[in-house]
Amino acid sequence: MKIYCIIPAYNEEETISEVIKNVSPQVDKIVVVDDASVDNTYKLVKELNIGSLVCLRHIINRGQGAALQTGNEYAIKKEADLLVHFDADGQFTPEEIKDVIAPITTGEADIVFGSRFLSKKSNIPGFKKNIILPIARFINKFFLGVSLTDPQAGFRAMSAETAKKIKIKHDGMAHCSEIMYKAFRYKLKIKEVPVTIIYHSFGQRFSGGIKILKDLLLAKLIN
Numbered sequence: 001m002k003i004y005c006i007i008p009a010y011n012e013e014e015t016i017s018e019v020i021k022n023v024s025p026q027v028d029k030i031v032v033v034d035d036a037s038v039d040n041t042y043k044l045v046k047e048l049n050i051g052s053l054v055c056l057r058h059i060i061n062r063g064q065g066a067a068l069q070t071g072n073e074y075a076i077k078k079e080a081d082l083l084v085h086f087d088a089d090g091q092f093t094p095e096e097i098k099d100v101i102a103p104i105t106t107g108e109a110d111i112v113f114g115s116r117f118l119s120k121k122s123n124i125p126g127f128k129k130n131i132i133l134p135i136a137r138f139i140n141k142f143f144l145g146v147s148l149t150d151p152q153a154g155f156r157a158m159s160a161e162t163a164k165k166i167k168i169k170h171d172g173m174a175h176c177s178e179i180m181y182k183a184f185r186y187k188l189k190i191k192e193v194p195v196t197i198i199y200h201s202f203g204q205r206f207s208g209g210i211k212i213l214k215d216l217l218l219a220k221l222i223n
Helices: 016-026 041-047 064-077 094-105 126-144 160-165 175-185 206-222
Strands: 003-009 029-034 053-057 082-085 111-115 156-159 190-194
Touching (some): 003 016, 003 064, 016 029, 016 094, 029 064, 041 053, 053 064, 064 082, 064 175, 082 094, 094 111, 094 156, 094 190, 111 175
Parallel strands (some): 003 082, 029 053
Antiparallel strands (some): 082 156, 111 156
16 A cells, blocks of 8 residues: 655745654655745755655645645555645654554545544644634534534545545635535545644634635635
8 A cells, every 4th residue: 555645835944854754654655745935945855865755846835725736636646545644844743644544544434634632632722722723613513514523634644536536626724624524525434533733833823714714615605
């Protein structure tokens, strides 16, 4: 089973090299999609001497959702069996990749979402934990019919067949809810597993959460 890890990156020069080195032993191929970074992210990735590493680059900044879709399409073209989505900022734990992919390799799930709200502890900033994420969870359930513990799970894995079905149309951060919505809509086998998230900074602002809501509602009206 060929496991491809898709890592979208935008101005991640401080963490990208270490993330790639730590992820490399866990997967067969790493696909970094540089989303038109203006720092040294692309240069640092290209300088890494890792045979399993591929670096793609957007000529304009399109957003994380678009970067993930670019990576998905590349992995599918190369006949990957299993795809993992992993952030470039060092918040995720590479050793937990095996836990996220396990339900797919055993046939228990088509798609797996890592959750900050199960048995493991994550140092989630108070405002995000107590306000932003509960609102996002309500939005997902009320508007999209999605019932998962973590409404913005960025650490996920899916089979190649699932990636072919779930084409990411939201270029920005709303892709998290879009992927969940489509997984439920297509009646895929879904599973959540506990993961650890290490916050180095606050992360997404409240205004970002409002933008996600606006994008999702607009897309639902159009569809």
